[in-house]
Amino acid sequence: MTRGAAACIRCGLSFLGIPSVSSTPARYNFRETEAKWREVWEERQTFRAVMDRSRPKYYVLEMFPYPSGRIHMGHVRNYTQGDVIARYKRAKGFNVLHPMGWDAFGLPAENAAMQNKVHPKTWTYENIATMKAQLKSMGLSLDWSRELATCDPSYYRHQQKMFLDFWNAGLAYRREAWVNWDPVDNTVLANEQVIEGKGWRTGAPVERRKLTQWNLKITHFADELLSRLDTLDRWPEKVRLMQANWIGKSRGARVFWDLTDASGADRGKLEIFTTRPDTLYGASFMALSPEHPLTAELAAKDPGLQRFIAECRKTGTAAAEVETAEKQGYRLPLLARHPLVPGKTVVVYAANFVLMEYGTGAIFGCPGHDERDHEFATKYSLPILPVVMPKDADPKSFSVAEVPFVEDGVIVNSDFLDGLGVDDAKARVIARLEEMGVGKGTVQYRLRDWLVSRQRYWGCPIPAIHCEACGVVPVPAEHLPVVLPDDVTFDRPGNPLDHHPTWKHVACPKCGGNARRETDTFDTFIDSSWYFDRFTSPGLETAPFDRDENHYWMPVDQYIGGVEHAILHLLYSRFWTRAMREVQMTSRDEPFDGLFTQGMVCHETYRANDGTWLTPEEIGREDGKVVRVSDKSPVEVGRSEKMSKSKKNVVDPDQIIRDYGADTARWFMLSDSPPERDLEWTEAGVAGAWRFQQRLYRIATEALALMPSADAGRPETFSDAATELRRAAHKTIAGLSADIEAFHFNKAVARLYELANTIGAAAPQDDGAKWALREALEIFVRLIGPMTPHLAEELWQALGHTTLLADAAWPVADPALLVDETVTVAVQLNGKLRGTLALAKDAPKEFAERAALALPEIVRGLEGREPKRVIVVPNRIVNVVV
RNA sequence: GCCCCCGUGGCGAAAUGGUAAACGCAGGCGACUUAAAAUCGCUAAGCUGCCGGUUCGAGUCCGGCCGGGGGCACCA
Numbered sequence: 001m002t003r004g005a006a007a008c009i010r011c012g013l014s015f016l017g018i019p020s021v022s023s024t025p026a027r028y029n030f031r032e033t034e035a036k037w038r039e040v041w042e043e044r045q046t047f048r049a050v051m052d053r054s055r056p057k058y059y060v061l062e063m064f065p066y067p068s069g070r071i072h073m074g075h076v077r078n079y080t081q082g083d084v085i086a087r088y089k090r091a092k093g094f095n096v097l098h099p100m101g102w103d104a105f106g107l108p109a110e111n112a113a114m115q116n117k118v119h120p121k122t123w124t125y126e127n128i129a130t131m132k133a134q135l136k137s138m139g140l141s142l143d144w145s146r147e148l149a150t151c152d153p154s155y156y157r158h159q160q161k162m163f164l165d166f167w168n169a170g171l172a173y174r175r176e177a178w179v180n181w182d183p184v185d186n187t188v189l190a191n192e193q194v195i196e197g198k199g200w201r202t203g204a205p206v207e208r209r210k211l212t213q214w215n216l217k218i219t220h221f222a223d224e225l226l227s228r229l230d231t232l233d234r235w236p237e238k239v240r241l242m243q244a245n246w247i248g249k250s251r252g253a254r255v256f257w258d259l260t261d262a263s264g265a266d267r268g269k270l271e272i273f274t275t276r277p278d279t280l281y282g283a284s285f286m287a288l289s290p291e292h293p294l295t296a297e298l299a300a301k302d303p304g305l306q307r308f309i310a311e312c313r314k315t316g317t318a319a320a321e322v323e324t325a326e327k328q329g330y331r332l333p334l335l336a337r338h339p340l341v342p343g344k345t346v347v348v349y350a351a352n353f354v355l356m357e358y359g360t361g362a363i364f365g366c367p368g369h370d371e372r373d374h375e376f377a378t379k380y381s382l383p384i385l386p387v388v389m390p391k392d393a394d395p396k397s398f399s400v401a402e403v404p405f406v407e408d409g410v411i412v413n414s415d416f417l418d419g420l421g422v423d424d425a426k427a428r429v430i431a432r433l434e435e436m437g438v439g440k441g442t443v444q445y446r447l448r449d450w451l452v453s454r455q456r457y458w459g460c461p462i463p464a465i466h467c468e469a470c471g472v473v474p475v476p477a478e479h480l481p482v483v484l485p486d487d488v489t490f491d492r493p494g495n496p497l498d499h500h501p502t503w504k505h506v507a508c509p510k511c512g513g514n515a516r517r518e519t520d521t522f523d524t525f526i527d528s529s530w531y532f533d534r535f536t537s538p539g540l541e542t543a544p545f546d547r548d549e550n551h552y553w554m555p556v557d558q559y560i561g562g563v564e565h566a567i568l569h570l571l572y573s574r575f576w577t578r579a580m581r582e583v584q585m586t587s588r589d590e591p592f593d594g595l596f597t598q599g600m601v602c603h604e605t606y607r608a609n610d611g612t613w614l615t616p617e618e619i620g621r622e623d624g625k626v627v628r629v630s631d632k633s634p635v636e637v638g639r640s641e642k643m644s645k646s647k648k649n650v651v652d653p654d655q656i657i658r659d660y661g662a663d664t665a666r667w668f669m670l671s672d673s674p675p676e677r678d679l680e681w682t683e684a685g686v687a688g689a690w691r692f693q694q695r696l697y698r699i700a701t702e703a704l705a706l707m708p709s710a711d712a713g714r715p716e717t718f719s720d721a722a723t724e725l726r727r728a729a730h731k732t733i734a735g736l737s738a739d740i741e742a743f744h745f746n747k748a749v750a751r752l753y754e755l756a757n758t759i760g761a762a763a764p765q766d767d768g769a770k771w772a773l774r775e776a777l778e779i780f781v782r783l784i785g786p787m788t789p790h791l792a793e794e795l796w797q798a799l800g801h802t803t804l805l806a807d808a809a810w811p812v813a814d815p816a817l818l819v820d821e822t823v824t825v826a827v828q829l830n831g832k833l834r835g836t837l838a839l840a841k842d843a844p845k846e847f848a849e850r851a852a853l854a855l856p857e858i859v860r861g862l863e864g865r866e867p868k869r870v871i872v873v874p875n876r877i878v879n880v881v882v
Numbered sequence: 883g884c885c886c887c888c889g890u891g892g893c894g895a896a897a898u899g900g901u902a903a904a905c906g907c908a909g910g911c912g913a914c915u916u917a918a919a920a921u922c923g924c925u926a927a928g929c930u931g932c933c934g935g936u937u938c939g940a941g942u943c944c945g946g947c948c949g950g951g952g953g954c955a956c957c958a
Contacts, residue, residue, distance in 0.1 A: 196955090241886060242953055250957075274958060287958090325956080353956045363958050371883085372956055446957050566953080672894045672906060678951095680894070684907055691920090692906090698921085747896070750905035757905095826901040831939040833901055871938050877900045881938045 028697035030661030034790040038139055046806050047141040049097040051552050058094035059553050060086040061532055063561030063569070064101045067127035067149075068108055071134045073601035073643055073681060074562065076653045080666045081598055081675055081745065082560045083140045087786035088740050090141065091810035097553050099535040100135065100142045102128050104151035105459045105524045107185055107201060113458075114490045120458040121486065124151060134654060139662045139789050141806065146538040150527035155534065156460040157481030158544035159526060164463060164474050165583040171217045172452075174472060178291060178356065179213055179451060180206040186493060187455045188213060190523060191448050192246075192568045208313060214462060214520065215449040218575045222247055222445040224589075225574055234594035236676070239566040246567050248446025253277040253430050254360065255439035257286065257336040259348070267334060270294070270348075273359030273444055276369065277433065278425035281414035282387035284377055285365040286336045286348040287329065291356035298332055298350075305330055305350065312352040327376045328352040336364075339438040340415070340429075351376065359444055368400040387414050388422060450572065452523045457488055457496040459521030467508035467515035476509050482517070495519055528569055529576035532556050532591060550586065555593045563597040570595070596743055599678040601669075603649040605638035613648040616683070640680045651681055663788035664690040670745040670787055692753070693791055696784070699760040700777060700795050706764055707774040710800040715768040722772040723817075728758045729776040730817035736783050737810070749787070755780055774799075779811045827852045828879040829861045837878070845872045852878035 041047065051057075062082035065075055086098040102124075109120035116123075128149060135142070148155055166172045180189045182199035188211060193200040218225075226247045229240045252275035259267040270286065288295050290312040299305040308330040329349035338344035346364075353372055354363055367377030367384040377384050386400045388409045395412060411417040416432070417425045433439030453462065461482040463475035475482055485503045488496035497503060497519040508515035530544065536553040537545040561569075570592070577591045606614040608628055619626055619635050626635045643650045656665050668689035673679040718726065732755045739748035759777060764770040778799060785792040785805050796805035825837045825848060834857040839848055849870050852858060858880055869881040 238886065238953085245885065245954055248954090248957065252958080272958085276958075327956085351956095353958090355957065358957045365958090370958070372958075375956095444957080446954095563952085674895080677888090677895095682894090682907075685894080688907060695921085746894090747905085750896070753905050824901075828900085828939070831900095831937090836901065869938060871900090873900060877939085879900080879938050 028694055028791065028794075030663065030693065030790070033794045034137075034139060034662055037790045037793045038136065040793075040804070041139075041141075041806060044804070045145075046804060047096075047098065047143050048145055049095065049099075049143045051549055052095050053552065055093070055095040057097065057553055058086075058089040058558075059097045059532075059556045060089065060558050061099070061535070061556045061560070063559070063565065064103050064528070064531060065131065066103045066106055066108070067124055067131055069127050069130065071131050071653055073651060073653055075135075076138065076665055077601050077669045077675075077679065078560060078562070078598055079135065079138060079140055080669045081596070081743075082558075083138075083666075083789075084670065084740060084745060084786040085558050085560075086141050087789060087806070088737075088810070090806070091782070091785065091808065093809065096141075097146075097535070098140075098142055099146040099538075100140075100144065101146075101148040101531055101535065102131075102150065103524065103528050103531070104128065104149040105521075105527055107456060107458065109458045110456060110490065119486070121151070124149075124458075134657075137654075137657050137662060138666070141789070146535050148531065148534055148538050150460075150524070150531060151458070151484075153481045153483050154541070155531075156527070158534070159460055159522070159530070160463040160475070160480050160482060161477055162530070162544060162580065162583075162585070163522075163526075164477060164480075165585075166216065166579050167474060169579075169583050171220060171579050171582060172214060173217065174212055174214055176210060176212040178208050179211050181209040181211075183207055185456070186495075188451060188453060190451045190525070192450075192571070193523075213451050213453040214464075215451050216575070216579070218450045218571075219445060219447055221575060221578045222447050223249070223443075224578065225447075225571065228574075228589060232590065232592075232595070235592075236563075236595065236597055239563065239570065239595060239597060242566045243571055246447065246571065250275050250444045250446070252442060252444060253426075253433060253439050254442050255280070255339060255364070255433060257339060257364070259334050259336055260345070262333055262335070270336060270362055271360045272362045272364050273442070274364060275444075276366065276426075277429045277439070278411060278414075278417065278420075278422050279366040279369045279387050280338075280340055280364070280429060281417070282366040282368045282385045283338060283346055283364045284367055284383040284385065285346050285373075285380075287351035287354050287363050287365055287376070288332070288348070289354040289356040289361040290350050290352060292350070292354075292361045294362075295332075295350045298334075305332075308350060325352065327372065327379060329376060329380055331380075339433065339436070347382070349376075349380075357448060358446065367404065369404050369406055371404055371406065374400075374404040385413060387412060450523075450575070452526060453520040454523055455495045455498075455519075456521055457484070457490075459524055460484075460527060461497075462518040462520050462522055464518040465506055465508060465515045466518065467511060467513060469513055470508055470510040470515075473508060473510050473515070479509070484521075497521070525569060525572050526576075529572045530580070532559075532573075533580075533586075544585070547586075554586075554588060555591055558594045558596065559592040560596045560598060562600070566597070596676070598675050599673065600642040601681055602640040602678050603643050603651060603681045604640050605647050605649045607636040607638060609633055609636075613646070615648045616651060640678075642678075643681070656686060660686060660690045661693065661790070663791050664693050667692065667749070667788055671749045672746055675743055675745050692756075693788065695760075696756060696788075696791065697795070699756060700781070700798065703759060703762070703773055703777050704798060706762075706770060707777070708767065708770050710774070712767075712771060712774070715771055718768040718772060719766060721762075722764070722766070722769040725758060725762055725769070725772045725776050726814075727817045727820070728755060729772075729779045730813045732783060733779060733811050733813040734818055737813075740786065745787075752780070752784060752787075755783075781805065782808060782811050823875045825852075825875065826877045827855055827858060828877060829858060830881055831879060834858055834861055839875075841875060843874075845874065848872050848874070848878055852880060 060082055062078050086096050090096045104124050109124050112118060112123045113120045163172060180194045182189050182202055182204055184202035184204040189199055194206050198205055226244060226249055229244055232240060252273060254271055254273050257270045259270050261267050290309045299309055329351045332348045332350060334348040335345040336348055365373040365376060367373040368386045369388055384401055386398060388405055389398050389412050390409045408422045411420045411425045417428060430441040461484055463480060463482045465473045465475060467473055485500055488500055490496055504517040504519050506515055506517050533545050533550060536550040540546055573591050577588055580586050606619050608614050614635060618629055620629045626637050628635050641647060668686050671689060732751050735751050736748050759780060762773050764773050781792050781795045793805045819841060821841055822838055823841050825839050826833055827835045827837055835855050837851050849872055865882045867880045867882055871879040
């Protein structure tokens with residue numbers, strides 16, 4: 001035991017000049033130690049990844065951050081989890097790639113530019129510098145030599161080239177369509193970026209605008225994106241389900257209806273989509289979207305219809321609005337001939353609830369078996385005819401007048417379909433429609449193409465030129481990159497690129513005439529759709545990546561990030577990989593082999609009596625009550641919620657790392673809560689984690705004093721106590737390895753607490769026990785390496801090693817030490833515990849049974865009765881049944 | 883409305899269908915200290931949300947409720 005100066009219990013720094021008065025062992029000085037080891041790792045480039053075909057690779061990636069200013073606790077949790085995997089795999093002998101970069105384009109930079117008069121580029125790069133320093137202070141095993149920022153032309157030039165290739169292959173196109181417009185950010189949004197009718201960033205209700213925009217043909221891969229989900233067996237079930245729901249595959253039929261006007265004159269055909277062709281005989285009306293071309297055509301001569309269309313357009317798409325909006329229809333001067341019933345016609349409406357973007361923008365209404373159609377038919381007094389009936393219902397009394405019947409049943413009132421079940425009827429009617437040439441069975445997806453134009457400055461320029469003579473012309477590859485100009489102003493609303501005096505004026509690459517650059521930029525989700533590929537060849541100028549290197553490192557073996565990207569980023573990345581495959585850049589289908597979605601970091605919320613939110617620093621506890629520090633007024637403690645600036649329940653990682661050290665922050669992040677679940681940040685929890693770091697250091701220091709030197713030979717035999725210690729250590733190796741592989745970090749932490757307790761309690765009496773103590777500590781230090789790397793490195797050195805722990809191999813468990821010689825077997829009577837037996841491991845069943853029946857508790861419980869049955873589960877349990 | 887996940891001591895949580903609550907936080911008692919902090923030792927707590935089923939045996943599997951959270955949502 002070493003004697004040291006008294007030290008501050010929080011920071012571990014010595015009170016210089018104050019002599020030590022007690023026998024308190026030296027405190028672990030995390031500040032000096034953590035900084036020291038980070039310097040060593042950096043100097044030796046320990047975590048630099050180099051392609052090496054002789055070794056198996058492992059690519060660990062955490063979702064790269066947006067450089068918003070400072071890192072938050074969510075980052076700390078995410079990157080700690082990734083670092084545990086990276087360091088563990090490294091120790092297991094894998095050639096690990098663990099890179100980091102910056103998702104650097106995006107609106108906050110522009111907003112900052114407008115508010116603080118700072119250029120988005122300056123703002124972004126300053127934030128990157130700050131956050132990089134913060135990440136470095138965490139002691140992550142990152143290969144910083146591969147760092148990239150998506151706002152760098154050396155990155156986005158390749159993105160522009162890929163876009164041109166996709167365009168050439170028909171995977172990118174321009175189209176006029178109704179789109180989602182965010183009125184706050186002044187830009188269009190993709191479907192995926194509208195949450196409950198509101199912009200995903202601003203929360204503003206989106207408006208609908210008809211604009212010509214760039215789209216990527218994600219629907220081209222709809223079926224593959226769906227079916228390949230089944231093969232992603234290292235993805236959370238939840239994420240796969242969400243993607244499947246988003247893609248939304250429906251089987252059904254397209255049916256053609258002949259239209260006539262009131263006089264019976266032919267007015268062409270109307271194509272509708274339905275998932276319920278089995279209910280065709282229940283049709284009582286047709287409904288067109290207000291945006292349907294036929295509606296528009298009729299509106300030209302009908303002011304009433306024009307007003308109706310305008311009215312529909314006003315209704316927002318917010319969930320609440322949609323739910324409460326009444327079904328509205330406008331009767332069109334048309335009749336539709338039923339394709340299966342000669343002579344039958346139904347009326348035709350334009351209706352506000354029919355979406356132009358899904359199916360054909362037109363439906364047939366079957367009010368008996370669809371809730372919406374029922375509501376509509378009731379309002380306009382249209383016939384409601386039952387064509388499906390529950391199996392045991394009475395045909396005379398069964399009615400759908402009040403409530404539609406939407407479940408499976410028996411078809412009625414439907415000619416050749418009568419008596420069939422719904423599924424059979426669907427198949428039969430589709431066959432008949434196809435035979436007659438009036439319809440066909442089809443598959444419909446909910447997924448829409450990815451709208452990628454954004455009317456904003458701080459993004460990757462879309463490499464296209466508009467020429468009056470030639471139309472839209474791609475920027476020639478040799479002119480790439482199209483670089484974002486720096487000299488822009490943010491003094492008025494709209495897109496600064498559009499306002500730029502010269503940038504957009506350019507000669508047409510085809511005819512040389514006056515032309516105009518595309519001033520829209522790409523959705524930043526494009527930037528993040530391939531950055532993991534770029535990490536495999538970060539400096540390459542001639543291509544996005546080198547084929548060989550990319551082939552060696554990809555796919556990402558373990559991807560880690562928030563579940564909020566379950567659809568957006570993860571679906572787009574899966575699409576981009578397929579688009580690259582389509583243009584022969586790769587042969588891969590999927591980018592991420594394993595995915596883990598970590599939970600959020602939460603904290604209690606505090607409210608002052610005036611209703612304002614308070615930060616954790618602003619509150620204190622007095623007499624068991626929570627009060628505001630400033631004036632002792634009472635504070636209302638709210639439930640634990642995700643840390644957010646608006647609720648002020650944030651804790652700054654920087655401060656935690658400064659006060660307690662990176663290892664403490666990491667340890668706390670891994671303790672207690674399963675990583676996929678939300679974690680509640682508590683001051684007491686952090687303090688506990690910190691105390692454990694100190695305790696480990698002390699236990700190790702004390703144990704070192706009791707140990708033989710590193711070169712002491714392994715004794716021939718061990719005492720029982722020594723063997724027990726060895727068992728504990730080796731069992732921990734096996735258990736911990738399994739826990740890390742399974743992302744059970746909280747259990748891994750618990751095992752380390754146990755082993756620490758065991759080592760701390762060891763009082764070796766003989767050489768064997770001393771040797772076992774050294775063995776246990778050597779194992780222990782290696783096991784904490786992935787979690788608290790600085791402390792582990794320090795103890796590794798203290799154990800006498802001259803190599804780095806970061807380069808040391810993972811310990812191997814001795815199988816002989818994983819099994820106990822004696823086991824405790826539970827003895828039950830009718831399933832209820834009555835006692836236990838200490839038996840030799842793998843004792844014969846008969847022996848266990850006899851021993852159990854001889855137990856006094858069992859003898860008493862039997863009361864002389866003969867057991868009916870005795871179930872023996874070796875090494876576990878004996879159940880006596882009477 | 884549809885789909886998914888979760889309900890275990892005061893709290894966070896463990897538990898291949900086999901001794902429920904490992905491990906941590908908070909609590910209680912004691913030791914050390916002039917005292918406190920720190921540290922060390924000891925310690926209390928619980929019909930696994932409710933009802934039923936399968937089983938020799940259910941926190942775990944099945945069905946139905948109740949409560950909490952999340953995803954999608956006029957997608958025909």
